[in-house]
Amino acid sequence: MSISVSIRIPDKLVNDLDVVSKTTERSRSFHIQKALELYLEEQADLQIALDRLHDTSDPIMSIEDFRKELHV
Numbered sequence: 001m002s003i004s005v006s007i008r009i010p011d012k013l014v015n016d017l018d019v020v021s022k023t024t025e026r027s028r029s030f031h032i033q034k035a036l037e038l039y040l041e042e043q044a045d046l047q048i049a050l051d052r053l054h055d056t057s058d059p060i061m062s063i064e065d066f067r068k069e070l071h072v
Contacts, residue, residue, distance in 0.1 A: 017031060017032070
């Protein structure tokens with residue numbers, strides 16, 4: 001199922017999108033959907049990193065210990 005969503009995009013961005021769409025022979029919607037999927041994945045990864053950063057029970061490893069563990 002898909003839902004139609006209306007957004008406003010600056011002219012320059014639409015022009016760039018049109019170039020990519022024409023070059024790849026894919027629709028604007030395809031590229032916007034893929035870009036949004038990647039953005040949401042990045043946001044989820046960022047949230048995980050922030051949660052770990054603020055988790056006081058998560059031990060911190062020095063770079064030296066990390067290298068030793070990797071045998072580098």
